[in-house]
Amino acid sequence: MRVSALRLTNQTLGGILGPSLGNLTFLRELNLTNINLHGEIPKQIGRLKRLQLLNLKNNKLQGEIPIELSNCTNIKSLENLNLSSNNLSSIIPRDLENLTFLNTLDLSFNNLYGEVPSGGVFSNVSAIFLTGNKNLCGGIPQLKLPPCFELPSKKHRKHLKKKLIIIGVIGVGLISFIAFIIVHFLTRKPKRLPSSPSLQNENLRVTYGELHEATNGFSSSNLVGTGSFGSVYKGSLLHFERPIVVKVLNLQTRGAAKSFMAECKALGKMKHRNLLKILTCCSSIDYNGEDFKAIVFDFMPNGSLENLLHDIEGSENHNLNFTQRVDIALDVAHALDYLHNGTDQVLVHCDVKPSNVLLDDDIVAHLGDFGLARLILGATGHSSKDQVNSSTIKGTIGYLPPEYGAGGPVSPEGDIYSYGILLLEMLTGKKPTNNMFYENLSLHKFCKMKISEDILDIVDSCLLIPFAEDQTRVVENNIKQCQCLMMFAETGVACSEEFPSQRMLIKDVIVKLLAIKQKLSC
Known part of the structure; x- marks a missing residue:
């Protein structure tokens, strides 16, 4: 059995975290808050490469923060790490700043000491919590920690001076060599050969x-x-x-x-x-x-969401249950939130649709095909030279927001509209270009009308709970599932409203989908 979440909170269980914890390699969430744990955090926790949330707060854990936990070559997906209110006593591993997706780090109320790193998550003062550790120093200025002083001895300063002289000599020689190479290549007759420029910071180069x-x-x-x-x-x-x-x-x-x-x-x-x-x-x-x-x-081995929804190329959409569809919807929402709000530049995808949502081995969704993407805001917040009118955007019929058809500006709200249609397609199993939608009846209007009537009339038959012997359980599950289906439909409809100002914010979408996911797991 693949365990993806382990939650035990506010119990008087006691005990230690054993090394066998590292065998739960499919674990995405480990929440063991306030259950009287003691001992050390096992280094085997570094094997949990799919882990997204680790919460061990309010226990009696001692020792060091395992270096294996910050090994970004293993745990690539960790987003939330909370080790607060324990008795941990060590320096903060500098490698924690290499956890690319870590957006919340709480190490407060321990006995940590030494220099606080300043890269990665440590560069965002609102994302880290270090209160209650009296012997920390350094870090970004906003933390207002004392500086880390290390006064060099006279012998050390003399040695440093020698090093600087050597470095200077090497530097002059290197600059001369580079200048020679540049002159050599500039004076050569250019010859056109196949090239394979790779992206920055990538080692893979191909011809x-x-x-x-x-x-x-x-x-x-x-x-x-x-x-x-x-x-x-x-x-x-x-x-x-x-x-x-x-x-x-x-x-x-x-x-x-x-x-x-x-x-x-x-x-x-x-x-x-x-x-x-x-x-x-x-x-x-x-x-x-x-x-x-x-x-x-x-390569994404499970193909596209479109293939799974519509049984293309032999895919079996009955394997994609409602919980998986909610997870996929959340994955795409997180991707859009990052594009729209996660950096100092706003990137609009302009072609959100099921065929551009690709699924890996674990049915984790990856948004792809950025051939129409548009950068619309620079770091200063002023309109960029790359800002475009939507008349140049082709997009895909059925997913294209109404304002683009009228030549309106490209905006994040346009992506939200396309995303809303994607949600409704996941719910109903019907494409927005289905023959049943014509003239004034669209997928959006069809779902909006049915929400107030019978939600089960529009739901993909693969999502309905099969008949079972335990009638009471069937009724309870049906009520819960109907509520979740209703919430999912309402989210899709709210995202695909005609006017951009009426559409949901992507952060509100994430909150709504998380609520659905929690309700399904109860």
Whole structure:
């Protein structure tokens, strides 16, 4: 059995956390608040690579914060870490700042000491809680902690001076060498060769030849889909352990090159567990001497949400139950929240739909295909030169917000509309382009009308609880599920209202979906 959540709170259980805890490798939530735990936090907790929430507050835990806990090569998805009100006595592991998705860290009321890191989550004063640790120093200025002083001795200063002289000599030599290389290449006759520029901070670099070999010459047997700007192939690189997907741009299509630049630019520096990660981009020439542009992604073994919802390519949508659909909806909501609010720039996806939601081994959703994405705000908050009128956005019929059809400005609210339609499609199993929707009847209006009548009339039959011998349990479950289905439908309808100002905020959507998830788990 795969345990994904373990919650024991406010009990007088006592005991220690044993090393066998590390065997629960599918655990996403571990909440053991106020249950009188003692001893040390086992280092085996570093095996829980899917862990998103770890809450061990109000216990009697001692010792160090395990370095394995901050090993970002194992625990990549940790978002919330609470070790407050214990007896932990150690320095704060600097590697905690490398946990990319960690957005809340509470280490208050322990006996921690030493320098507070300043990167990652530690750079956000509203995300960390360190009160009650009297011997901490350093960190960002907003923490108002005393500085960490380390006065060098005379011998150390003399040694440091020698080091600086050596570094200076090496630096001058290095600059001279670089200057020679630059002059050498500038004076060479340029020769056009295939190139494979990769994204910043990425080690993977590929050539056209490697991609050609990885996809069996871009054969039809490797083809997994086609889109408005190109074709997508599954492949396997010789020196890369995971399967890949190669999106090859059709440069004969108008706007394809611009789409390539938009997608590489949009995702190049974005880091979020619910965004499809670009491994690298390849801009080169093919064996015929023609321009070649491709984007390489991780392969998502469970395909797209569209495939699962509509039984495309042999997918079985009855395997996607309501709880899984709520989880997928939450994943996409978190991705949109990050795009709209998570950085100093606002990125609008412009094409949110089920075929652009891809699912990994654990049915975790990743929002992809940023070929239409638009950066609409710069760090200063003023309109960017990249801000565009929606008349240049094609999008997808059925998911395109009404204001885009009228030439209105691109906005996060446009993504919310598309997301609302996606929710209603997940609920009903019907596409917005279904033949039953015509003239003044749309998927939005259909669901809005049925909410006040009988919600079960519009729900995908795969979501209904099957008949069982225990009639009482069936009735109780049906009542609870009907309430959750109603809340889900209301969220989809509220997101897809005609006027942007009437649509839900994405943060409110997340709160509503979390409430549904909690109600389903009771």
